Amino acid sequence: MKKFNIELKIDEIVSQVKGEYISRFDTKLDSVSELEDANPKSVCFFENEAYVNQLKACKAGLIIVSPDFDNSLNEFSNLLKVEKPYFTFMVLVKLWLEMDKQTKENIISSKAMISPSASIGENVSIADFVVIEDNVKIGNDSKIEANCVIKEGSVVGNNCHLFPNCTIYDNMVLGNSVVLHAGVVIGADGFGYILYDGVQEKVPQIGNVIIKDNVEIGANTCIDRGTLGSTIIEKNTKLDNLVQIGHNVRIGENTIICSQVGIAGSTTVGDLVYLAGQVGVADHVKIGNRVMAGAKSGIHSTLKDGIMVLGYPARDVALQRRIMAAETKLPDIYKNYLKNKKKENKE
């Protein structure tokens, strides 16, 4: 259950969306919840038949249902009938969150350390113990939470949100509406060493990271700076927690990178790609657009647009599934092979 600061009359909510409204009682609403946690001030949705028992007992203030919903299934709650109940619910939640946000003041804490040479936009919130170094630029409406560090010369766009304890190294560039969850590290040195006279010598890492608009990055994820050029995350792309992006990688637009994925240096990933959890991608590989890779796949070579892969090494998913099925018979196949060998040897 999520309780908002702002209460809304049920009419204020219902009027936001097109749909048929079945009114049972008047109420104010202050929260959204799952069916089983609802009270007469909360909004729920029902879309999945598996939850029909929770639905029947639910005494929510409003349940969002589909147009063909049988009203007799729940007699306690107000109902709102729309084409896509879950999607409508989501839209309402977003509106409500936005209204809630506006009730809070944006403050620049006197306990933050902001360089006099930094440029801070309007309506920016900077929390306690944030450090903003020389020549940093922060756009309008951005929110920097406690204990973040933004090193010199970096740029953060408008309407960004950095959760606590993030680190942005020097000379990084974040676009607008970028979200960094707690503990994210943008711009640590890429991992480059050359063995010289028996000693690992560091290759200087002096490029940067460029993150485009509407990118969201999960907690404790690391994106390394380019060796000389840039590591680039294109707009609308989403990275989950604990992801590793190596130096000089370029990730396209609207791509989904799940948790604990690792992408090695200089690899490029296309648009609308989906990499499931714990996938690994080798360095200098090209992954096309709309590629999908199953969990734990290990990608070592170029993948064309639209391909679906699985396994290690990553193979076409249909082939890999046949291989996985046949693997379970491999011990029998081996036994048979040995038997035949023996027979041959006797012959």
Add this chain to the structure above:
Amino acid sequence: MKKFNIELKIDEIVSQVKGEYISRFDTKLDSVSELEDANPKSVCFFENEAYVNQLKACKAGLIIVSPDFDNSLNEFSNLLKVEKPYFTFMVLVKLWLEMDKQTKENIISSKAMISPSASIGENVSIADFVVIEDNVKIGNDSKIEANCVIKEGSVVGNNCHLFPNCTIYDNMVLGNSVVLHAGVVIGADGFGYILYDGVQEKVPQIGNVIIKDNVEIGANTCIDRGTLGSTIIEKNTKLDNLVQIGHNVRIGENTIICSQVGIAGSTTVGDLVYLAGQVGVADHVKIGNRVMAGAKSGIHSTLKDGIMVLGYPARDVALQRRIMAAETKLPDIYKNYLKNKKKENKE
């Protein structure tokens, strides 16, 4: 070697446990150590015959040994004979650590930022540059180390210990005696997006995380908040470093989750489960009680109580081991298959 602030007379230690005490000299004790690092003020244990050479040379103040120990194997040290030397050693260490703790004052740093609306219990320690936001509640005897951030409305129980640089998002609930190691992130947004008109749209993540009593969580581990409901870690469960727990996951009691494991959204894990390092679990899967999964296993489907699995996809461990053994013969099997094919084609 661990040196304590508090020195203890050997009698004070020996009197803590049942066992036979063989006294060679009187001493005060101030440390615990491995056999090879010991000095006449340190306590050691001997249980593994592989370390008999270190034992013979050891000049510790006290060695904890088993009841059938041959006293002539070490003539320098006092001996304490008990049924389980290592376990007894561990108990003594815990007692000593507890005594040591009490010699330190608990202070609330004037350099921490604590909201006036936060409620702080008795005997709480809050270190420098900690940020505690509005309406947070912290129970008695808890310790919040430097640079942690606890966001609004979250609850931390009694006797908890947060190491430095942890982030707790808003509205989280931690029970009693919960330990978070450095860099842990509790409650970042779950990873949910819907592709809408060619753009990844965020599904609002407005649930929370509930962590029950005696849970310990390793460094830089991330536990995401529920989408609408809660992500739950039941009591006595232990998570290692760099683990990822997705939204709406529920993990049972006394379960062990090793480093770099990832568990995707809405999956449930039973009690007394053991997931070895780098295991991945898909979303919406049910893992029963006492399940054991070998390192790097990829679990995609429901596992019944007590099952042991290995591999990707995770299979019964006995079958998977037979597959792995047969795999080494696969190149030969393939050669043989080709030979037979050729022969058939000729026939």
Add this chain to the structure above:
Amino acid sequence: MKKFNIELKIDEIVSQVKGEYISRFDTKLDSVSELEDANPKSVCFFENEAYVNQLKACKAGLIIVSPDFDNSLNEFSNLLKVEKPYFTFMVLVKLWLEMDKQTKENIISSKAMISPSASIGENVSIADFVVIEDNVKIGNDSKIEANCVIKEGSVVGNNCHLFPNCTIYDNMVLGNSVVLHAGVVIGADGFGYILYDGVQEKVPQIGNVIIKDNVEIGANTCIDRGTLGSTIIEKNTKLDNLVQIGHNVRIGENTIICSQVGIAGSTTVGDLVYLAGQVGVADHVKIGNRVMAGAKSGIHSTLKDGIMVLGYPARDVALQRRIMAAETKLPDIYKNYLKNKKKENKE
């Protein structure tokens, strides 16, 4: 492109290295860049024929090329001909970075909290909101960035660099010229529990971590303290981001550990080893010198010096590649096996 604070005359740069200088115009230089981003004040290198088009159009102040370079390929830039263009470029970058560093003052921030019992060397820089607890020792010329926490009794050597938000637990030992990237955690408790009366009981973790000279550790990597003894990283070894090193592990010299590798407790890794991304190593394993393990390998048993492995379980790389090749034929082999079985059954 990396722009330096210090401008250098082209003669100052050219005089640093042996080589033939082809002068086209006089200029001052202020940056290094890739060929395509260069301007008349930047230094580039050309070594890879794949970039010949970028080379032709490049108007850099200086391009470092090989001795047999055809000068007509680029007519805009000054040229410097040396044996190893990339290596020479790297050396120049390092010199320049070093000069740049010296233009900055080292300051101990009044906003840092430094225990009176801590000992701080000469020419040390300590940034805002750093916490340095009792009896910590920091050597000369070290730089501790914002929001780092160094707990009591730990030692940091000379010329170390801790990026923001690192945590060093108590009683750790870092040598000279150690670099920790943002979010690194040194010395969290090892992961040890014993099931006792149905409850997971913690094994106290009271050892430490010892990191030798010239070790560099990537962002958000975790190195656990020893249970009783030490976890040790020997000199010149490099760890990438999000790596997990368990308690009592010992890693040799000049070893390369790529991102998301996990090494379980008490394992030893030799010198000059290379573990590629997402490799896992089981506990109590011995890995010899110069071992190489391919990405995602799972190492469960001792590996002799110089061995190359791949796969799970990790096998000799040549064998594993043959297995991987044969796997793609496994579905056919299985079909054939079934066909023969049927035939046999009929006979």
